[in-house]
Amino acid sequence: MYFQLGYIIIVMTQKKSEISGNSYVKKIWSNIYIRNIIYAVLLFVAIIFASKWFLSCFTRHGESFPVPDFKGMYIEDVKRQAEEHNLNIEISDSLFVSGSPSGAVLEQHPKANTHVKKNRMIYLTVNCIMPKKVEVPNVVGYSLRQATAVLAGKGIRVGKITYQPDMAMNNVIGQICKDVETKGTVTFVTNEDHITATVFLGDEIELIAGLGNNPDECYTYVPNVTGKDINEAKSILIESYLNTGKIIYDSTVKTEEDKRNSIVKNQYPGGNGNIKSSLGDNVDITMTVKK
Numbered sequence: 395m396y397f398q399l400g401y402i403i404i405v406m407t408q409k410k411s412e413i414s415g416n417s418y419v420k421k422i423w424s425n426i427y428i429r430n431i432i433y434a435v436l437l438f439v440a441i442i443f444a445s446k447w448f449l450s451c452f453t454r455h456g457e458s459f460p461v462p463d464f465k466g467m468y469i470e471d472v473k474r475q476a477e478e479h480n481l482n483i484e485i486s487d488s489l490f491v492s493g494s495p496s497g498a499v500l501e502q503h504p505k506a507n508t509h510v511k512k513n514r515m516i517y518l519t520v521n522c523i524m525p526k527k528v529e530v531p532n533v534v535g536y537s538l539r540q541a542t543a544v545l546a547g548k549g550i551r552v553g554k555i556t557y558q559p560d561m562a563m564n565n566v567i568g569q570i571c572k573d574v575e576t577k578g579t580v581t582f583v584t585n586e587d588h589i590t591a592t593v594f595l596g597d598e599i600e601l602i603a604g605l606g607n608n609p610d611e612c613y614t615y616v617p618n619v620t621g622k623d624i625n626e627a628k629s630i631l632i633e634s635y636l637n638t639g640k641i642i643y644d645s646t647v648k649t650e651e652d653k654r655n656s657i658v659k660n661q662y663p664g665g666n667g668n669i670k671s672s673l674g675d676n677v678d679i680t681m682t683v684k685k
Contacts, residue, residue: 461516463506464499465651469520472499476516486517490525490596494650497523526595530571535585538603541566542632545599551625552632553598557674563606564635564673571599603635605673612673618665619679620658627658631677639676646683656681 462479464472469485476483491500501519504510528548533541542552560567569582573591580591593599605612617634619627628638647656659682663669671677 458509460507480512487519490522530591549595554600557605560604562604568602639678
C-alpha cells in the first residue's frame with residue numbers, strides 16, 4: 395500500500411514537472427526578442443550548410459587529376475597533351491641551358507603529379523631556341539676579381555684560369571674564347587686588342603693570369619663547395635683562383651633534369667679551410683641529386 399502511494403506521488407511529480415517545463419518553454423517562445431535570436435541562429439546555420447554545398451558543387455570538390463610531366467617535351471606536344479587533360483599552359487620564362495634540346499620544357503609549375511582541377515593554368519620554362527649573343531669585353535690588364543665582375547655583367551662566366559709566369563700576380567694577361575660566328579678561337583693578349591668576339595649568353599671563357607715573382611704567394615686555400623649547385627661551385631672556386639676539375643655524377647643522377655638539380659656531394663681536395671693548393675689547381679667534385 396505504501397509502495398503504491400509512493401509510485402502515485404512520483405508520477406504526479408513528473409507530470410507536474412513536464413507541465414511546468416512546457417510552460418517555461420512557451421513563456422520563452424512568447425518573447426519576440428528571444429524568438430528572433432533563435433531564428434537568426436537557425437538562418438545562420440542554414441546559410442553555412444548551403445554555402446558548403448554550393449561550393450562543393452561549383453568547384454567540383456574531389457574531381458581532380460595529376461598534372462602530366464611536361465619536362466623535356468616540345469611545346470607542340472605539351473599543347474596537345476594539355477588539351478587532352480583540359481589544362482591551360484603559359485610560357486612564363488625562357489632560359490638557355492646547354493645540353494638541353496632547344497624549345498623543350500625545362501621546368502613546370504605546378505610540378506608533375508600535383509592534383510589539380512580542369513582548366514588549371516600550368517606555367518612553363520622552356521629552353522631558348524636561339525640564345526642571346528653578347529660581345530666579349532677585353533679585360534686584359536684587369537685584376538681577376540675585376541675581370542670576373544665585368545664579364546658577369548655581360549652574362550659571361552669564367553670557366554677556367556690558366557697561370558703563366560708574369561710579374562703582375564693575379565692580373566689578367568690574356569683571355570681565350572670561342573667565337574660563335576666564326577667557330578674559331580679568339581685570343582686577347584693586350585688591353586689594346588680591338589678584336590671582336592661573340593659568345594652566347596651564359597657561355598664560359600678562359601682567362602690567363604700572372605703568377606707573380608714570389609713563390610710563397612702562389613698558393614690559395616681550398617673553399618668548401620659541398621651543397622652547392624654546379625654553377626655556384628664553379629664561381630666559388632674561381633673566386634679562390636682554382637678550377638673545377640673532374641665532375642662526377644653519382645647513381646642518383648639519371649637524367650638531364652637530375653643534372654640541373656644536383657648539388658656537390660663531396661670534393662677533392664676537401665674544403666675545410668686549412669688545405670692549401672697552388673693557384674690554378676683543379677678541384678674534383680662529385681654531384682648528387684638534392685634530397
